[in-house]
Amino acid sequence: MKLLEKTLERSELEDMLLSELQNVGREIGIPGVSKLTKRDLILAILKEQAETGGLLFRRGILDILPDGYGLLRNNGYLQGEGDIYVSQSQISRFNLRQGDQVTGKV
Structure with missing residues (x-):
């Protein structure tokens, strides 16, 4: 799992295109990003950021x-x-x- 340079907030993620979210998901190691809906991908990114940042979701x-x-x-x-x-x-x-x-x- 790779950390992003900055933590992305939910509002920032919601403003992104699905293809941009998929790139972020791949970058931080979320499996199967191409099969996830935009909503599920946003939740997966937020969860991954929280867990790798030492926080619990x-x-x-x-x-x-x-x-x-x-x-x-x-x-x-x-x-x-x-x-x-x-x-x-x-x-x-x-x-x-x-x-x-x-x-x-x-």
């Missing part, structure tokens, strides 16, 4: 607690060790709501 269902902060739950709304804290400011900033499926770098 996680997904979960947002459970907003009475105190205003939230937790990303991996197993429906059941509490678990893999729950990820989401601050009240992030919930407000991204206009998140109870039950939203959220994916991001942690």
